[in-house]
Each structure stands twice: as structure tokens, then as C-alpha cells.
Amino acid sequence: MAVNHQVLLAEKPRGKLALENFAFAEAEVPTPDEGQVLVKARYISLDAANRAWMQGVTYRSALSTGEVMAGGALAEVVESRVSHLQPGDLVQAETGWQEYAAVSGKHLEKLPKIEPLTHLLSVYGVTGLTAYLGLLRVGDPQPGETVVVSAAAGAVGSIAAQVAKLKGCRVIGIAGGAEKCAWLTGELGLDEAVDYKAGETRRALRAACPDGINVYFDNVGGDVFEAALFNMANHGRIVCCGAVSAYDDAPPPHGPRGVPGLIVTKRLKVDGFVVMDFYDGKAAALAQLKAWVEAGKLKVQEDVIDGLQNLPSALIGLLAGENRGKRMVKVS
Ligand SMILES: NC(=O)c1ccc[n+]([C@@H]2O[C@H](COP(=O)([O-])OP(=O)(O)OC[C@H]3O[C@@H](n4cnc5c(N)ncnc54)[C@H](OP(=O)(O)O)[C@@H]3O)[C@@H](O)[C@H]2O)c1
Numbered sequence: 001m002a003v004n005h006q007v008l009l010a011e012k013p014r015g016k017l018a019l020e021n022f023a024f025a026e027a028e029v030p031t032p033d034e035g036q037v038l039v040k041a042r043y044i045s046l047d048a049a050n051r052a053w054m055q056g057v058t059y060r061s062a063l064s065t066g067e068v069m070a071g072g073a074l075a076e077v078v079e080s081r082v083s084h085l086q087p088g089d090l091v092q093a094e095t096g097w098q099e100y101a102a103v104s105g106k107h108l109e110k111l112p113k114i115e116p117l118t119h120l121l122s123v124y125g126v127t128g129l130t131a132y133l134g135l136l137r138v139g140d141p142q143p144g145e146t147v148v149v150s151a152a153a154g155a156v157g158s159i160a161a162q163v164a165k166l167k168g169c170r171v172i173g174i175a176g177g178a179e180k181c182a183w184l185t186g187e188l189g190l191d192e193a194v195d196y197k198a199g200e201t202r203r204a205l206r207a208a209c210p211d212g213i214n215v216y217f218d219n220v221g222g223d224v225f226e227a228a229l230f231n232m233a234n235h236g237r238i239v240c241c242g243a244v245s246a247y248d249d250a251p252p253p254h255g256p257r258g259v260p261g262l263i264v265t266k267r268l269k270v271d272g273f274v275v276m277d278f279y280d281g282k283a284a285a286l287a288q289l290k291a292w293v294e295a296g297k298l299k300v301q302e303d304v305i306d307g308l309q310n311l312p313s314a315l316i317g318l319l320a321g322e323n324r325g326k327r328m329v330k331v332s
Pocket of ligand 1: 153
């Protein structure tokens with residue numbers, strides 16, 4: 001019987017996520033029931049949200065200790081007990097952090113075998129869709145407007161910022177460190193970048209956005225959110241995509257200042273969203289993203305780490321800002 005190597009959540013983190021929070025295990029490769037498929041993970045997606053799921057209920061149930069760590073993967077069908085999938089087909093599935101999983105075939109779609117395959121997890125996966133649909137459906141940026149994106153050198157942020165540029169906006173990215181900021185302006189073509197780790201983020205944003213921010217795409221929350229809030233233009237829109245600054249630490253002693261006062265006086269629209277809310281626009285979004293990538297107008301940055309055993313350190317590193325673009329782990 002083949003062995004299924006797994007990574008478990010051994011203990012919920014009390015402070016910052018650490019290697020001790022994970023354990024490695026071996027199990028039997030499962031047998032799929034009727035309606036299920038047995039899949040083998042090829043690339044496991046690393047997402048900031050992996051850490052948020054350890055905190056409690058989000059848009060999915062909370063993780064429990066001893067469970068296989070949750071996560072999505074680009075996976076290959078090994079055995080199928082549904083009619084629409086065959087062995088060898090590629091799917092995006094919630095496999096968890098393990099080599100093999102038996103999953104329901106009901107909502108799985110056969111994916112095209114494109115080159116490189118990793119794009120199916122980055123620009124053509126949840127990452128690209130979140131950036132595209134969140135920015136355009138929630139933020140509704142207009143040509144000439146000023147758009148600010150936080151965690152702009154990350155997976156979602158790097159695509160959202162480029163989409164805003166392609167829509168004719170003036171775009172400012174916020175990221176940690178001079179190197180990432182130089183990459184945002186030099187390589188991705190953003191108009192300006194602000195290094196939040198240099199401090200004075202509010203002042204730096206004021207200098208970069210003299211007419212105020214029309215759309216703020218927020219991936220991080222916390223102090224960066226506050227700095228953007230104080231720089232919003234009247235009738236601006238804040239797209240609440242995520243709050244990575246709050247995922248891996250004790251909750252901050254107070255919320256951002258300016259809530260709700262500035263929301264009122266500046267007549268702001270503050271909207272949270274989960275990407276699945278907009279899946280009616282998925283096919284059109286994917287077609288547009290593909291056209292931009294193929295025309296060389298949208299750069300896809302990926303950060304691929306090798307080996308299932310490196311999943312815990314890869315997630316810890318992502319939360320510390322090690323990654324540029326979409327981080328994933330190659331499993332097979
Ligand atoms: N709403 C949805 O449907 C949806 C779907 C997918 C993802 N998301 C959200 O999108 C956001 C980005 O996720 P991702 O998976 O693409 O991760 P990512 O941006 O590739 O990686 C996370 C980045 O966050 C930055 N960061 C970490 N701690 C920070 C802090 N305290 N303050 C400011 N920045 C910090 C780091 O970059 P620096 O070096 O710049 O610090 C790090 O590289 C997350 O908030 C996630 O929850 C939402």
C-alpha cells in the first residue's frame with residue numbers, strides 16, 4: 001500500500017506561527033467512495049488565509065488540532081468515481097497538506113494543461129480572480145483615478161496593482177522593504193511605491209497621493225489601513241480583501257483611528273468581499289487575465305518551493321514577507 005505523507009496542525013499557535021505548531025505523519029492512501037475522486041497533489045497553494053483559518057471561523061470552519069492542515073492544491077486525478085473526470089485530469093481541489101486526498105468530485109472542474117502549470121494556481125486561480133474581481137467589482141476604479149494597493153508585492157496585490165494600471169489608473173503599491181518597492185516601480189511599472197517598514201506610512205502616502213486615494217485595495221488592515229484611511233479622497237472606495245497584519249499576532253490594542261468618523265466625513269464606501277461572491281464573472285475574468293498575460297501586459301510572479309516537508313516554513317516565511325508574488329510548494 002502506498003504511503004500518504006501528511007502535514008498536521010499539531011497545536012494551534014498562541015503567538016506567531018512556528019514550526020512546532022506542525023507535525024508530520026504517514027497514512028494509507030485513501031480509497032475514493034462513489035462520487036469522489038482520489039487526487040495526487042502537484043502544487044499546494046500557500047495563502048495568508050491558511051493562518052487566519054487557525055484563529056477561528058472565517059468564511060470556512062476553523063481548523064482543529066490533529067487535523068491535516070487545510071489548503072488548496074493543483075492536483076491530478078488518480079482514480080475517479082465520477083463520470084466527468086478521468087485519471088490524469090488536473091483539478092483545483094481542497095486536498096489539505098498531503099500527497100493524496102479523496103475529495104468530492106461534485107464541484108471539481110477539469111483544468112486545461114497549460115504551460116507553466118503553476119499559472120493555474122496563481123493568475124488563473126483564486127489569487128488572480130480575487131485581485132481582478134475584487135478590484136473591479138468592488139472598487140470600480142475609473143481611468144485617471146488614484147488606486148493604492150497594500151501587500152502589493154504579494155500574490156493578490158501584485159495582480160490587483162497591475163490590473164489597476166491596465167485600467168488607466170495611477171497606482172501606488174505599499175510593501176515591506178526598499179527592494180520590493182523598487183521591484184514594484186521598476187518591474188511592475190507602478191507609479192510609486194511606499195515602504196511601510198520605513199515608518200511614516202501616512203505621510204508617505206500623502207506625498208504619493210496629493211489628490212487623495214480614490215480606491216484603496218486593502219490586503220493587510222491595521223496601521224496600513226489607518227494610514228490609507230486618513231488619505232482617502234471624498235467618495236473613495238475601500239476594498240477590504242484581507243487583514244494579514246492581524247493573522248499572525250495578538251489582536252492590536254485598538255482598532256484603526258478614523259473609524260467611523262472619516263468614513264462619514266469623506267463619504268467613503270467600505271466593502272468586504274469573498275471572491276466566490278463574484279464567480280458569476282469568473283469565465284470573463286479568466287479570459288481577460290489570459291489575454292493580458294499572453295500579450296505580455298500582465299506579469300506573473302511566482303515563488304515555488306520544493307517539497308512537502310517545507311510547507312510549514314514556507315507559510316511562516318510568507319507571513320514574514322519572504323515571498324514575492326504567488327508562493328506555492330511543489331509536491332510531485
Ligand atoms: N477576500 C478574498 O476572497 C481573498 C482571497 C484570497 C486572498 N485574500 C487575502 O489577500 C491578502 C493577500 O493574500 P496572499 O495569499 O496573496 O498573500 P501574499 O500577499 O502573497 O503574502 C502576504 C504578504 O503580506 C505582507 N504582510 C505580512 N504581514 C504584514 C503586516 N503586518 N503589514 C503589512 N503587510 C504584511 C507581506 O509582504 P510585505 O513584505 O510587503 O510585508 C507578505 O508577503 C490576504 O489578506 C488574504 O487573506 C482574500
